[in-house]
Amino acid sequence: MTEAVGADGPGASARLHQLFEGRRLTPTQRRIAHFLVRQAAAVPFLSSMELARMTGVSQPSVTRFAIALGFDGYAGLRAHVRDIAPVATPTDGPPHNPYQQAVQTEIDNLRQLASLLADPAPVEHAGRLLAASRPLPVLGLRASAAPARGFAYFTEKVHPDVRLLDEGGSLLVDRIDAARHAGASALLCFALPRHPREVLDALAHARATGLTVVTIADGTFAPVAAHSDLLLPAAVGTGLVFDTVGAPTLLGQVLLEAMCDALPDAQARLEEFDARAAARQLFVD
Template sequence: MTDTDGTGVGAGAPQGAVEPARLHQLFEGRRLTPTQRRIAHCLVRQTAAAPFLSSVELAQLAGVSQPSVTRFAVALGFDGYPALRRHLRDVAPAGPTVDARPANPYQQAVRAEIHHLLQLASLLADAGPVERAGRLLAASRPLPVLGLRASAAQARGFAYFAAKVHPDVRLLDEGGSRLADRIDMAKNAGASALMCFALPRHPAELLAALDHARATGLTVVTIADGTFAPVAAHSDLLLPAAVGTDLVFDTVSAPMLLGQVLLEAMCDALPDAQARLEEFDTRAAARGLFVD
């Protein structure tokens, strides 16, 4: 699933690195332990070096023990870590390595975000999951949008734009004992799906809320920081987008863009989306809402 931007550089990863889509395929459908998810996350972040890391080096990068790396490889269906590394080398395209020019920490963070966006572009080569998610969200009346703590801003932005084309969007950005009540109210009002943003760190009450939503019959669509995120087992359709960890606080360019892509897919599934947008623009002009 390689996408090329016309410059001769693959959109999924630097040439010579493992395509992130191939790594995600290794993890899909696997019930990984928290330690194994940590190793998987490390491999995704180290796509250029992944085919050449020893088990000891990978363990040090991931902050786990060397036996944990071996158990991780076995959990993915390989005889051991050497077999996993051979597989990574087999699927890594030949070519020059990533630009190794010196960079200050701020530049490194920006470059990491660019890499995450390229990973997202590679994953979106298969548009099926996003298109399916768009149809599910468009059909849900009302549409609850859930995001707690660090994810609240993403949920709030998605709900703001979704409300311009969807007739009934309900933002759930606060936890507490009333969260389950609000999910129940949405379900009783006719909701069939719930949109969730789940970015690190993942609140325990978020997992409980997703379990409750699914128990009521809602289909949970989640944008998370990877297919191995803790919310994976609590979601019906998970859309991964990596977060940056090079700065004090995580950077979320890829999840933010994926949210906008999902909004586009939802608009495509709403036959009256364009009419609603034009109606809003007419009202906004009449009220003088904007200066431009």
């Protein structure tokens, strides 16, 4: 059964995540769900037409989404959000331009992440699982390759054997098998939209081999939830042509911090790296 950060924690974001958890949502429905989580305080003031326009979907899609969640219609969903969300007062000021709005969305996503991290136990648990895995495979394909690569780069400085899996294809399962046969006990996956089908297949295979799958995803309603043992959600921004991933990237660094706390020789490894870097004059500062 998948665990999720904040699933039982306080706050509107956590309760909305709980509403979506375990449901198979379409891509359009996931887009609406992302908006509700990020802008819960504003939703009680929006009509179904306004919500549809702000999320780039049709008005009937909003109604079908509400019904899929068990409400009679959008009015019931809006009332539910009003009950759990903090009261917000609409502003009469000039609207943000699209660039400012994208930045504001990332700020809101980070605030939501801070709320979910009020209970640090899931991240600390994930840190211990990953720290104990020798080797540690880190999976991220397509849009998720960059955050996975960044995480692996820093983790290599404190963990003795990190194996980055950032290319798909027929060799991916072979590399997962090789890590498992070498002694790996856990796998970390970055799963951000759009979600490649082969990521789902790879995670299903990893769990079948006995690996514990920890996933950083864009929400507990992401398609990878059913294939993860521990899911750590962080919303992405969808206001620009391509998604922005400030919150998932920061969550990766928070997870690495938890890993460092579980690695008794992390500080010694960092000092060794700094000594080697100084001897080789790697950096100018």
